[in-house]
Amino acid sequence: MSYLETAAQFYSEVAQTPEIGLCCVQSTPMQLPGLKIPCKMQDMNYGCGTTVHPTELSHQPTVLYVGVGGGLEALQFAYFSRRPGAVIAVEPVAAMREAARNNLELAAKENPWFDPSFVEIRDGDAFNLPVADESVDIVAQNCLFNIFAPEDLTRALQAAYRVLKLGGRLQMSDPIATRPIPQHLQQDERLRAMCLSGALTYAEYIQRIIDVGFGQIEIRARRPYRLLDSETYQLEQHLLLESLDSVAFKVAIPEDGACVFTGKTAIYAGNEPFFDDAAGHLLQRGIPAAVCDKTAAKLGALKPSEIMITESTWHYSGGGCC
Template sequence: MTYLETAAQFYSEVAQTPEIGLCCVQTTPLQLPGLNIPQQMQDMNYGCGSTVHPTELVNEPTVLYVGVGGGLEALQFAYFTRRRGGVIAVEPVAEMREAASKNLQIAAEINPWFDMSFVEIREGDAFNLPVIDNSVDVVAQNCLFNIFEPVDLQRALQEAYRVLKPGGRLQMSDPIATFPIPQHLRENEQLRAMCLSGAITYEEYIQQIIDVGFGQVEIRAKRPYRLLDIHTYNLEKSLLLESLDSVAFKVPIPEDGACIFTGKTAIYAGKESFFDDGAGHILSKGLPAAVCDKTAAKLASIMPEEIIVTDSTWHYDGGGCC
């Protein structure tokens, strides 16, 4: 049995019998006025963070959600689209499609604003998304891509890139590893299906996104997710997994490399009232300006005594010089 078959079997089982405590079901879901979430849907919240960022969801976007789970984030996206077919949820596991449909039916009964037609559940998978090229505004996935082997992760990212409109967003939440996961854990298909052994490091994760053509990546959050301890997992030292929420934009990659925003700022502390690097970055004296990591490194090297670059906050939601 391949790791994908193991994952399909595992999620078929947890679709029929929700497993409390799998991933981060203890996390309180996004609270929105008038949004009521069925308990069964909350119990099936098999994700590690959130891909639903309200500031990204203006103008009733078409959202393609990969891996419907219990339907929680599909419902949250529908809260913003509120139109027939505004959310397309793609799911390969029949039992999970059935469970999500039942949960959404309950949601329709307790949410006067929600209509079942707002979410269309389609059979399909991350490698063969059942939509045409350049047709959706947002592709989202939560705690799915991390189970893939690197070659399959590339396929999934390429598919997301294919279906996004120019300027569209890939919104993801996945576990990442603080150091490479040992081979004996990576080969454990059950742990991989449970999102505990397939994670790659932050650097590898971001590079995979860039390699398929996304020119800008913004980190929305990075937080502790799970600890793999030395006793349970036969490790020389405990391994911390972190949850990374990111938004990647389908825009061209600049000649000097992709723009990665991790919450860094640059502050001019020189004698003049402002600093202009001649490349589109103007820093007002004493005022922090959000910059991408690439620009931060360049500015720090230009005038290290007069330009202060702050550390990554691992949170960015727009604005600044880039």
């Protein structure tokens, strides 16, 4: 049995018998006015963070959600796009599709504004998304892509890139590893299905996204997720997994490389009122300006005595230098 078949079997089991806290151990679903989440849907909150960022969801975007789970985030996206077929949820596991449909019917009884037609659940997988090229505004997935082996992760990212409109956004939440996960854990198919052994390091994860063509990435959140302790997992030392929420934009990659925003700022401390470099980055004296990591490195090296570069906050909400 392949690791993907093991994952399908595992999620078929938890679709029929919810395993509370399987992935999400700290966060609770976003509270939105007038949104009530059925208890069973909450119990099936198999995610490590969130992909639903309200500032991204104006103008009722068409959303493709990969791996429907219990339907919680599909319902949250529908809160912002209240029209039939606005959210397309793709799910390969039949039991999970059925569970999500049932949960959405429950949600319709508890939320007068919601109609189940707002979410269309389709049979399909992350590698062969059943929608046309450049047809959706947002592709989202929560705690799914980390299950994939690296080469399959690239296939899934390529599929997401294909279906996004130009300027569209890939919104993801996945575990990442603070150091490479040993082979004996990577090869444990059930641990991989449980989102505990397939995570890449931050640098590897971001580079995979860039390599398929996304020109700008913004980190929305980065926080502790799980600890793989040395005794249980046969490690030389404890290994921390983190949860990373990111938004990747389908825009061209600049000649000098992709822009990755992690919450860094540049602050000019020179004698003149403004600093303006050759690339057009304008800094007002004493006022922090959001910059991508690439620009931060360049400005910091250009005038280290006059430009302070602050550390990454790992919480960035848009705008910036590029």
